Amino acid sequence: MKIALIQQRATSSPSDNQERLRSKIKQAAEQGARLVVLQELHDTLYFCQTEDTHNFSFAQPIPNGDACHFYAQVARQNNIVLVTSLFERVMAGLYHNTSVVFESDGTIAGTYRKMHIPDDPGFYEKFYFTPGDLGFHPIKTSVGTLGVMVCWDQWYPEAARLMSLAGADLLIYPTAIGSDPRDDRDEQERQRQAWITVQRGHAVANGIPVIAVNRVGHEEDPSHSSEGINFWGSSFICGPQGEILAQAACDSEELLIFDLDLNHAENVRRIWPFFRDRRIDFYEDIRKRSIQ
Amino acid sequence: MKIALIQQRATSSPSDNQERLRSKIKQAAEQGARLVVLQELHDTLYFCQTEDTHNFSFAQPIPNGDACHFYAQVARQNNIVLVTSLFERVMAGLYHNTSVVFESDGTIAGTYRKMHIPDDPGFYEKFYFTPGDLGFHPIKTSVGTLGVMVCWDQWYPEAARLMSLAGADLLIYPTAIGSDPRDDRDEQERQRQAWITVQRGHAVANGIPVIAVNRVGHEEDPSHSSEGINFWGSSFICGPQGEILAQAACDSEELLIFDLDLNHAENVRRIWPFFRDRRIDFYEDIRKRSIQ
Numbered sequence: 001m002k003i004a005l006i007q008q009r010a011t012s013s014p015s016d017n018q019e020r021l022r023s024k025i026k027q028a029a030e031q032g033a034r035l036v037v038l039q040e041l042h043d044t045l046y047f048c049q050t051e052d053t054h055n056f057s058f059a060q061p062i063p064n065g066d067a068c069h070f071y072a073q074v075a076r077q078n079n080i081v082l083v084t085s086l087f088e089r090v091m092a093g094l095y096h097n098t099s100v101v102f103e104s105d106g107t108i109a110g111t112y113r114k115m116h117i118p119d120d121p122g123f124y125e126k127f128y129f130t131p132g133d134l135g136f137h138p139i140k141t142s143v144g145t146l147g148v149m150v151c152w153d154q155w156y157p158e159a160a161r162l163m164s165l166a167g168a169d170l171l172i173y174p175t176a177i178g179s180d181p182r183d184d185r186d187e188q189e190r191q192r193q194a195w196i197t198v199q200r201g202h203a204v205a206n207g208i209p210v211i212a213v214n215r216v217g218h219e220e221d222p223s224h225s226s227e228g229i230n231f232w233g234s235s236f237i238c239g240p241q242g243e244i245l246a247q248a249a250c251d252s253e254e255l256l257i258f259d260l261d262l263n264h265a266e267n268v269r270r271i272w273p274f275f276r277d278r279r280i281d282f283y284e285d286i287r288k289r290s291i292q
Numbered sequence: 293m294k295i296a297l298i299q300q301r302a303t304s305s306p307s308d309n310q311e312r313l314r315s316k317i318k319q320a321a322e323q324g325a326r327l328v329v330l331q332e333l334h335d336t337l338y339f340c341q342t343e344d345t346h347n348f349s350f351a352q353p354i355p356n357g358d359a360c361h362f363y364a365q366v367a368r369q370n371n372i373v374l375v376t377s378l379f380e381r382v383m384a385g386l387y388h389n390t391s392v393v394f395e396s397d398g399t400i401a402g403t404y405r406k407m408h409i410p411d412d413p414g415f416y417e418k419f420y421f422t423p424g425d426l427g428f429h430p431i432k433t434s435v436g437t438l439g440v441m442v443c444w445d446q447w448y449p450e451a452a453r454l455m456s457l458a459g460a461d462l463l464i465y466p467t468a469i470g471s472d473p474r475d476d477r478d479e480q481e482r483q484r485q486a487w488i489t490v491q492r493g494h495a496v497a498n499g500i501p502v503i504a505v506n507r508v509g510h511e512e513d514p515s516h517s518s519e520g521i522n523f524w525g526s527s528f529i530c531g532p533q534g535e536i537l538a539q540a541a542c543d544s545e546e547l548l549i550f551d552l553d554l555n556h557a558e559n560v561r562r563i564w565p566f567f568r569d570r571r572i573d574f575y576e577d578i579r580k581r582s583i584q
Contacts, residue, residue, distance in 0.1 A: 120564075156570065156571075157493070161450070165578075167584065193534065201491075201496070205448070241482045241486040242489040242490065275582070277444070278450070279448075280581060282428065283454070286572075286578050287576060288572065291458040
């Protein structure tokens with residue numbers, strides 16, 4: 001199955017970002033892609049660099065907002081399953097970082113609300129997003145059962161495991177991560193490699209392919225209290241042994257298309273039957289904050 | 293803190309294996325190592341290539357067996373903390389794959405019984421070892437709190453997480469893993485990389501250094517029904533961002549010594565506060581065999 005990952009620079013104009021995505025999705029579909037995955041919060045700049053109440057204006061209701069209508073139409077017109085990442089307005093004062101998956105007929109196959117919310121300098125997401133309340137449930141689509149999560153979730157093996165136990169065929173992470181230009185280059189590279197490694201680790205531990213789509217390019221800090229973020233791209237797809245199958249550049253836009261063999265995971269799980277041997281009788285304490 | 297990893301070829305003589313280990317441990321101590329980690333079942337060939345009742349003769353009681361007495365003396369004489377991997381005889385018909393950690397004064401700091409037991413062609417461990425019944429508890433020593441597990445455990449993020457939540461400073465895996473020579477070279481390399489990657493993933497997800505010590509060299513299949521196992525060495529130590537700090541060769545014996553900065557993990561956990569944001573309210577189903 002051909003899968004497309006769209007790694008894009010963001011501008012301050014949502015309609016500009018949307019139109020460029022529409023064009024690339026069309027191109028992906030013409031090249032045979034049946035599943036297209038977008039980066040986190042692809043319609044806007046990464047506004048979480050500051051805590052600014054004006055940014056709540058970017059949020060929209062789901063399913064009855066303009067963004068949902070737009071991407072439903074794009075999915076239907078191109079006959080592809082589409083994984084989007086939207087800023088969801090539930091009501092005034094209540095917002096989520098939500099992935100909406102559109103079926104190829106334009107209907108909504110399912111939604112996922114980002115469960116783990118980061119907060120560190122330049123990534124003030126706890127200001128904007130209430131942690132998800134829907135749990136870890138893969139979304140059934142015509143191209144497979146998709147374990148869709150979002151960005152910070154990718155650091156949590158529990159999340160990957162729960163999606164896999166629930167029958168996901170793929171793990172998918174729309175992402176917005178990058179480097180602080182003030183960090184030295186070695187630290188920046190360690191962070192990028194850690195981000196790749198932990199996700200490849202989920203692939204290995206669960207015998208499942210993983211897709212991560214990250215934004216790319218520099219975005220300024222509107223408060224000018226930092227030097228902004230260099231989003232490191234590097235979007236990738238890896239197989240169920242954690243092997244990198246395709247990877248985008250770290251510094252430029254890319255439409256990455258890969259023809260994934262979904263049957264390979266079945267065979268990998270036969271030679272490495274990790275699920276057979278889990279010691280569920282001793283995992284109770286995973287639910288504790290710490291064990292002291 | 294200087295840590296030594298001893299990667300060794302095994303012979304059919306336990307006393308030969310022990311004497312060579314004794315010599316290398318002495319060498320490590322002379323070079324300043326305070327913690328020495330051995331590979332899985334270092335006293336014998338990897339006898340699990342076949343199911344043969346004679347092999348139960350290799351098992352010994354803990355703490356009152358010859359192997360325990362031997363390694364207690366070696367730890368005391370060299371004033372090092374020593375992580376061993378022994379075939380434990382509880383009573384006739386009941387055996388474990390057990391790691392015994394010796395304090396630098398020769399006392400036993402703690403034991404861990406391998407919790408996840410593999411069974412696949414050439415690795416018939418379920419015949420020999422009852423799955424561990426002690427759970428995942430790090431062992432306190434004079435050089436730190438050691439999250440000691442064994443081999444197959446290394447594929448399970450739950451195990452790494454539980455050890456980390458319980459205060460481990462390091463994750464340590466004595467290991468016996470290698471390639472089936474009949475697999476093509478690409479598959480062999482994917483497997484080796486997967487083994488490295490999943491453990492580096494544990495380091496990243498938990499902000500903790502990881503040490504894996506694997507045996508090396510070819511061992512024949514006594515039944516001649518296969519071409520034996522090429523143990524792939526590649527013992528390594530990685531830091532809390534998953535960064536490889538030192539790694540042994542894949543095809544030769546090695547005494548690998550690295551001076552690890554244990555404080556780095558504290559700083560990494562400050563910039564990446566994954567533990568802060570775990571959704572323990574939604575992890576209940578980790579204890580299920582599957583979620584359908």
